[in-house]
Amino acid sequence: MVEQRTLTPLVLVRVQVSQPLQKPLIFNGFFSLKFAFRPVLLYKRLVDTLKTENEMAFFKKKNKDLPALTKDNLMMYKRVWLTYVAPKWKLLALSIVLMLVASSFDALLVSQLKPVFDEVFLDKNRALLGRIGLIILGLYFLKGAFSYSQALVMTKLSIGVIRGMQFDVFKKLLAMDNKFYQKHTLGEILTRFGSDVATVQGAVLGSLTTFVRDSASVFFLVLLMFWQSFEMACVVFFVFPATIWPIVIFGKKMRQKFRKNREVDEKFFDQVTQTFKSIKIVKSYCTEDLEFENAKKTIYTQNKLQFSMAILNALQHPMTEFVGGVGMAATLAYGGYKITAGEMTAGNFMVFLLAIVAAYKPMKNLGTLHMTLQQGVVSMQRLFSMLDIVPDIRDKPDAEPLKITAGRIEMKNVSFSYDGEHPVIKNVTVTCEPNRTVAFVGHSGSGKSTMINFIPRFYDPDAGEVVIDGQNVRDVTLESLRKQTAYVSQDVILFKDTIKNNIRYGMPEATDEQIVAAAKAAAAHDFIMGTPDGYDTVLGEQGSGLSGGQRQMISIARAMLKNAPILLLDEATAALDSKSESVVQNSLERLMRNRTTIVIAHRLSTIINADRIYVFNEGEIVEQGTHAELVASDGVYAQMYRIQYRKSDAETANG
Ligand SMILES: Nc1ncnc2c1ncn2[C@@H]1O[C@H](COP(=O)(O)OP(=O)(O)OP(=O)(O)O)[C@@H](O)[C@H]1O
Ligand SMILES: [Mg+2]
Secondary structure, rough: OOHHHHHHHHHHHHHHHHHHHHHHHHHHHOOOOOHHHHHHHHHHHHHHHHHHHHHHHHHHHOOOOOOOHHHHHHHHHHHHHHHHHHHHHHHHHHHHHHHHHHHHHHHHHHHHHHHHHHHHHHOOOOOHHHHHHHHHHHHHHHHHHHHHHHHHHHHHHHHHHHHHHHHHHHHHHHHHHHHHHHHHHHHHHHHHHHHHHHHHHHHHHHHHHHHHHHHHHHHHHHHHHHHHOHHHHHHHHHHHHHHHHHHHHHHHHHHHHHHHHHHHHHHHHHHHHHHHOOOOHHHHHHOOOHHHHHHHHHHHHHHHHHHHHHHHHHHHHHHHHHHOOOOOOOOHHHHHHHHHHHOOOOOHHHHHHHHHHHHHHHHHHHHHHHHHHHHHHHHHHHHHHHHOOOOOOOOOOEEOOOOOOOEEEEEEEEEOOOOOEEEEEEEEEEEEOOEEEEEEOOOOOHHHHHHHHHHOOOOOOOOEEEEEEEEHHHEEOOHHHOOEEEEEEOOOOOOOOHHHHHOOOOOOOOOOHHHHHHHHHHOOOHHHHOOOOOOHOOOOHOOOOHHHHHHHHHHHHHHHHHOOOOOEEEOOOOOOHHHHHHHHHHHHHHHHHHHHHHHEOOOHHHOOOOOOOEEEEOOOOEEEOOOOHHHHOOOOHHHHHHHHHHHHHHHHHHO
């Protein structure tokens, strides 16, 4: 984006100025009739450029609904400036100086034409021709050199600005809590990180470049015009805009039509996708005719619009030609009159015209500056709305590290809802005595995982509190809390990295021996040794390449290695076969012995030995006690147990 912006003026001026300049130098050593038409051709070119612009706008799909530049939106620019650009003021200042110098060359180059016309062409002064040629070459060279350095400096600045924003976004993203990730898709987040940041930078520095470079260019060129002919300059500034106006209006019309056309296109596309995505249904309900009728209608609407656009398009050319003709005639008449009256030289006239041509593009850039600024606003709003989120789950200013003395966890009268409407946990109280194992059982969706999430503060309950050894988890630092809880989540999370690094994630200091020991305890060692590179095997995205059970073993090994005083196991062994499960169960039991553990399990055989079992049902605890007590009381648990018992009996009998 940066390179393009900063490199265009060079190319552009070459196209607009160098051609009329070089052609006469190379092909016409003398004043010929052709030159009488030069101004006409130039003006025509200007009009043609405008026309192409309109046509381009016609095909471009952008600037649909840009936000207005309200005070608030402009304040965001101020914020970007102060936070990300101002600290790099040295680069900024250098870039501005280079831009100012580079843009003065346009006017300098154009002004060289006067002696070419008046003295070389009219007075046939050949000696001067060579000198001016050299001057022009020199000017181009300098202009190129300045533009080049400016582009480099600007690129450096832009990269710095982007980097600053990316650092902030990344830090913020890491600090966000689960609620944020629940609301925003990965795609959205990546957009913030990539394109939004780039758009903001582009809008901020792009508008700066346009503003400084183009207004300086215009300023110098206008100065040149007034210097050549004050009177004609005055006329041009009032008459010219009037002739161009119809073309501008025309362009607007075209864009409107185009927008409508695009909407219809999108509708058609949606329709077609719908139809063919559900082709099975279409066929089974025999609605092919109906679908065709619908498509036909849209295609007709499309055709109508296409035709009305074609009319506008066809009109555009003759109309711009005509407007061009009017301008041409007027300019020629006025200039010709002035020249014949001896009030102006041919050189003055040419320089004047070229200055207009050269000023056109920068003026247009300035005219669309607001659009650049508006484009930035959307991204800025998105970016800042994210940077300004204060995650609910964060350290209190006076948070102290969690000190685990015994390992007693109390969750008192906890209530929670994910969406603020449907309660998922309803006034639940759970107590885990130090170094004991507590089990949560219950049907799917009854709130077990949610409950466990409150301990490492992945979510905070809406009401009630979670207390570990007398310290409310909200009052301790998140880092100390999470370092002291090992959590094996229901859905295993693995990184695209080696098995070894996956096991020691977050514990870079763990030795290879410790890693292998943890893997052995998690019954993972054997299968790891069977992978191509053993512990150095690189896993695919989300652990692809491993079976569900193998992934679970790795995540258990990770928790074992962490060796934290609080252990949370959410269906940790659910995907394991019974042999691996009994291996893991043994090591887990050893692991649980001297720490407080909460286990969630559907397979009740794994929690029979738990010190206390809580039975969840629709966000409430309906029963609690030891396995024996619960079986004896013959409630929900006993029923669940009987069903599983019978099933496993049957399995054993069958197997
Ligand atoms: N991230 C979430 N956003 C919204 N609702 C959720 C979210 N996670 C869970 N829920 C809802 O909260 C309720 C409890 O879910 P939870 O995951 O705690 O159940 P569970 O007891 O662990 O079930 P399972 O045994 O299937 O793991 C369910 O109704 C579920 O739909
Ligand atoms: Mg769960």
